[in-house]
Amino acid sequence: MQFHRAQTLDEALDLLGELGDDALVLAGGTDAVIQYLAGEIAPEAFVHIEGIEDLTTVSLNHRTTLGPLVTHRVLATDEVIGAVHPALAASARTVGGWQTQAVGTIGGNICNASPAADTVPPLLVADAYVTLASRRGRRRLALMDFFLDRRQTVMDPDEMLTAIDLDPLPRGSGEVYLKVGRRGAMEVALVGMAVRIGFAADGTVDSARIALCSVAPTPRRVPDAEKALIGSRLDGGVFDAAGEALRAAACPIDDARASASYRRRTLGGLLERAAIQCREAVTS
Amino acid sequence: MTVNGVAVAFSVNGVAHRLEVGPGETLLRTLRERLRLTGTKDGCVEGECGACTVLVDDRPVDSCILLTAALEGRQVRTVEGLSGDGALGPLQQAFIDHGSVQCGFCTPGFLMTLTALLEENPSPSSFEVREALDGNICRCTGYRQIIEAVAAVTAESTRP
Numbered sequence: 356m357q358f359h360r361a362q363t364l365d366e367a368l369d370l371l372g373e374l375g376d377d378a379l380v381l382a383g384g385t386d387a388v389i390q391y392l393a394g395e396i397a398p399e400a401f402v403h404i405e406g407i408e409d410l411t412t413v414s415l416n417h418r419t420t421l422g423p424l425v426t427h428r429v430l431a432t433d434e435v436i437g438a439v440h441p442a443l444a445a446s447a448r449t450v451g452g453w454q455t456q457a458v459g460t461i462g463g464n465i466c467n468a469s470p471a472a473d474t475v476p477p478l479l480v481a482d483a484y485v486t487l488a489s490r491r492g493r494r495r496l497a498l499m500d501f502f503l504d505r506r507q508t509v510m511d512p513d514e515m516l517t518a519i520d521l522d523p524l525p526r527g528s529g530e531v532y533l534k535v536g537r538r539g540a541m542e543v544a545l546v547g548m549a550v551r552i553g554f555a556a557d558g559t560v561d562s563a564r565i566a567l568c569s570v571a572p573t574p575r576r577v578p579d580a581e582k583a584l585i586g587s588r589l590d591g592g593v594f595d596a597a598g599e600a601l602r603a604a605a606c607p608i609d610d611a612r613a614s615a616s617y618r619r620r621t622l623g624g625l626l627e628r629a630a631i632q633c634r635e636a637v638t639s
Numbered sequence: 640m641t642v643n644g645v646a647v648a649f650s651v652n653g654v655a656h657r658l659e660v661g662p663g664e665t666l667l668r669t670l671r672e673r674l675r676l677t678g679t680k681d682g683c684v685e686g687e688c689g690a691c692t693v694l695v696d697d698r699p700v701d702s703c704i705l706l707t708a709a710l711e712g713r714q715v716r717t718v719e720g721l722s723g724d725g726a727l728g729p730l731q732q733a734f735i736d737h738g739s740v741q742c743g744f745c746t747p748g749f750l751m752t753l754t755a756l757l758e759e760n761p762s763p764s765s766f767e768v769r770e771a772l773d774g775n776i777c778r779c780t781g782y783r784q785i786i787e788a789v790a791a792v793t794a795e796s797t798r799p
């Protein structure tokens with residue numbers, strides 16, 4: 356195996372262009388190194404990108420742009436990011452411990468394409484887009500269209516994720532990320548749910564976005580559940596209808612950590628809790 | 640498959656090293672087997688327990704899942720760097736005084752994470768201490784004595 360250090364994006368893209376299929380991008384390595392040590396992956400070369408300063412930046416504007424090397428620790432602790440992306444910050448706080456957050460990156464969390472990637476639901480409710488670059492050019496696509504299946508994405512071997520852009524939380528809206536795990540810390544999500552709700556002045560829901568992870572091979576938005584909330588005041592039977600839509604959208608797995616039926620049953624109650632918290636976040 | 644050595648220069652506890660390492664060699668292995676710094680422990684070797692925690696540029700990281708080749712230009716600190724001239728650092732002494740060490744296997748990792756915490760925030764609340772320690776597991780102490788040792792050190796340093 357070879358180990359290449361790229362100092363600039365151009366260098367990284369040249370290397371990926373030459374090596375293509377044989378090379379694997381290495382950012383913080385909290386997924387890739389574990390997979391390598393366990394023999395799950397055997398790349399001919401790592402292209403180490405952690406030294407590319409340009410990919411660590413955060414810019415806050417009418418859209419927020421995050422470099423792929425922004426770490427979970429930065430998302431979790433930066434007060435400015437936390438104010439406009441509270442659900443994203445909350446999700447980063449649930450990733451492993453400090454040691455994992457200190458080096459693990461948002462780009463790696465996305466590109467690893469685990470069904471349980473915690474930062475993805477908050478990105479989906481913020482209408483995130485990803486920019487992919489290669490020597491052949493650049494393309495920008497909705498994050499929703501990036502994932503094909505568990506651990507599979509539309510990214511070609513010579514491509515790299517170079518930016519993520521998303522909507523900051525608008526005035527009159529609230530958002531939360533709730534993660535169900537068995538213990539407080541260091542736990543893969545059994546179910547992760549991000550919710551962003553916009554309220555009219557009279558308290559009616561005028562927009563709703565709901566996204567889930569760990570309930571299907573890829574993270575996803577649930578439009579039918581969103582529709583069930585819009586126009587309501589989060590009362591009456593809305594959570595029955597929305598919960599039904601969530602259960603229909605989820606095809607969770609049975610595994611050693613929880614049964615599929617447990618994962619499905621938690622969804623309605625979780626949404627109700629999340630929606631109420633969104634409302635409290637706005638009015639407070 | 641051919642394995643190519645990678646040249647890498649970084650410092651450990653202030654001492655500069657220039658090494659040629661295997662591309663898949665972890666920092667934990669480099670520290671323990673090449674540099675004979677065996678204070679850093681190998682527990683789970685998959686990033687879960689924190690026994691292998693060291694500081695890289697002042698941030699706590701699990702050395703068992705960090706490739707040495709990725710450390711070009713970085714500054715690494717290990718538990719060996721906490722004591723000077725044979726004298727224990729204040730946090731190390733507090734661990735002894737408060738019974739925070741039983742089998743001791745987790746201790747170097749706890750000390751490194753807490754060193755990073757106290758450098759960043761000299762008077763953390765007990766909640767902040769617990770949160771900082773999410774990635775460090777201790778099977779013996781039940782954590783209480785460890786939190787008490789930190790409280791003792793911070794009380795010491797904030798006393799007028």
Ligand SMILES: Cc1cc2nc3c(=O)[nH]c(=O)nc-3n(C[C@@H](O)[C@@H](O)[C@H](O)COP(=O)(O)OP(=O)(O)OC[C@H]3O[C@@H](n4cnc5c(N)ncnc54)[C@H](O)[C@@H]3O)c2cc1C
Nearest residue numbers: 382383384385386387451459460463464466472473516686
């Ligand atoms: C103890 C522990 C606990 C964890 N807990 C959680 C958790 O609770 N929730 C969670 O979601 N995750 C968890 N993780 C995984 C989390 O740390 C990673 O998903 C992290 O965000 C990956 O970032 P990285 O920089 O380490 O990626 P790497 O490991 O460097 O890369 C991961 C993958 O993404 C690719 N990649 C990385 N960056 C790019 C890029 N810019 N362009 C193209 N491809 C790229 C790599 O080729 C690789 O395939 C945990 C990990 C550990 C070790």
Ligand code: FES
Nearest residue numbers: 682683684689703
């Ligand atoms: S030995 Fe590294 S985290 Fe357990």
Ligand code: FES
Nearest residue numbers: 741742777778779
């Ligand atoms: S003292 Fe034994 S594991 Fe912590």
